[in-house]
Amino acid sequence: MTELSQRARAEIDTAARYGTSNYNPMPLVLVEGKGAWVTDVDGKRYLDAVSAFSATNFGHANEQFIEVAIGQMRKLELTSRSVHAEGFGKFAEAITKLSGMDRVLMMNTGAEANETAIKAARKWGYKVKGIPENQAKIIAMHGNFHGRTTTIMSFSDDENARDGFGPFTPGFELVNYNDIEALEAAIDDNTAAVILEPIQGEGGVIVPDEGYLKAVRELTRERNVLMICDEVQTGMGRTGTTFRFQAEEILPDLVTVAKSLSAGLVPVSAVLGSNEVMAVFTPGTHGSTFGGNPVAVALATAVCEELATGKWQQQNQELHPVLFDGLRALVGRGLTDVRGAGLWVGVDIDPAIGTAPDVVNDLIERGVLIKNTRPQSIRIALPIIANREEIELLVREMTAVIEARWAAREQ
Incomplete structure (x- = not known):
């Protein structure tokens, strides 16, 4: 330079x-x-x-979204989720319709969204599937990137990011990406979920074979295992469909989104899920002071409305x-x-x-x-x-x- x-x-x-x-x-x-x-x-x-x-x-x-943010900041910026704030319901309806999912839980960052999905999958495994307590396993992919919290690093194979941060959270197993046979062999009775990126971003934009996501969906349904799609980078229009999983016409059990959900103006993330899985969350089981704040909701609604035009x-x-x-x-x-x-x-x-x-x-x-x-x-x-x-x-x-x-x- x-x-x-x-x-x-x-x-x-x-x-x-x-x-x-x-x-x-x-x-x-x-x-x-x-x-x-x-x-x-x-x-x-x-x-x-x-x-x-x-x-x-x-x-x-982008003036369209800046005006939304400024307008909401001048009215009401933060309430916490201890009360209702106008606009959340409109956003929840917009993003569930856009994704085809049933419910949404808002957080702030992609890592938080993925941590939330992991919690949901584990609790579903215990309360719904009947996995013995503390025995739930989640399968992830070699070459993954889902964030840098301690639990997420527990199933990373990036040794530079892991070095010096152990002991790590147990309950994860890695298999090769784009290898349906390896995934099938790894699933056992205690498997609660499979988490993957529809396209691996940090790995260098690694695109799996056509039909791979559909095969994962079919396998997880057959074995009573949740499919979690991390769409933090692939979602919100990045790859030519609103969400990448839609390119193979499937519907995961959980989907995580973040980054451009607010057009990049404030930290916003969300977990989208089916009624059955999201029902594991009851008052006090999960939360975030800033998650779902009025400014985040206003921006995310505007982004959803823009993407709804196609x-x-x-x-x-x-x-x-x-x-x-x-x-x-x-x-x-x-x-x-x-x-x-x-x-x-x-x-x-x-x-x-x-x-x-x-x-x-x-x-x-x-x-x-x-x-x-x-x-x-x-x-x-x-x-x-x-x-x-x-x-x-x-x-x-x-x-x-x-x-x-x-x-x-x-x-």
Whole structure:
């Protein structure tokens, strides 16, 4: 990257002096965003292909949602759930109709939503399925990412994230993703649930074989096991359908959503579930001071209403080939694989031309904000409001970077 300006260096140094190093951000200081674009402290603009890990699906500074947030803040910002606040019922109806689920429980973050789903599954296992107390097992997938709380890290296989945080919560087993036979072999009488991402995001946008989700649904129904879909990244229009599970026309028992549920303006998450499963929650069994607050509810309702039009899902599907096919042309000439759905794509960099961080640095120099997920994998997540010209720009810049590195390799 180019040498940092004094203003950027001052911000980074101050953050390093007083902050904590649980992140290793790129040396880029942003101050403004609009639509699919962000601007750094020195006035340079970047096409945002990170979208705050799919939280800003509707772009930056979206006036439609900002007005909703400001309007609600001026009326009533927080009550806790000890009383009713106008608007929650409207949201609950909107998101259950959008998803096809029966009920919703609101939290704040994706990790909280997944923790809530785990609690629901375990209690359902004991109270409904009849699993002996403290014997419930939940099956998760190798390469998963569901958050970084202690319990969630108990079923992660990311050793860097696990190191030094044990002892971990028991009751989890990992199987290979996209392997229905391995899942079938792991299910036993004490299995309460299977939790998976319909597409693994942190793994590098790993898309399972067509029919895999449907096979998981059929197997879990047959064995009286809950299916939990973590749609924190894949949900809310990201992949061309409102929720990814809808692409295979299935209905899980529990679904978790977050990130873009509030258009990225405030932390909002939710667990969607069937009547039978959500009935395990009774007063005092779960809660959150900020979960379901009036501002979160107003924003989430507005997002649901926008997605209910189907406009963005259709545009996402129509523009997918512009992004996907444009990048597929580079396979064998610097890229080894391209995969994805909608405006969410993972690409693998041929080691012959360098690492994923090398390519990321080149693209940032050319005005594309992007991030790698693995040493050789890059995740592309344009806002779902990105237009054809912006997508074509990304493809051109990626092509220029990859072709230049491929040519340099041959010299």
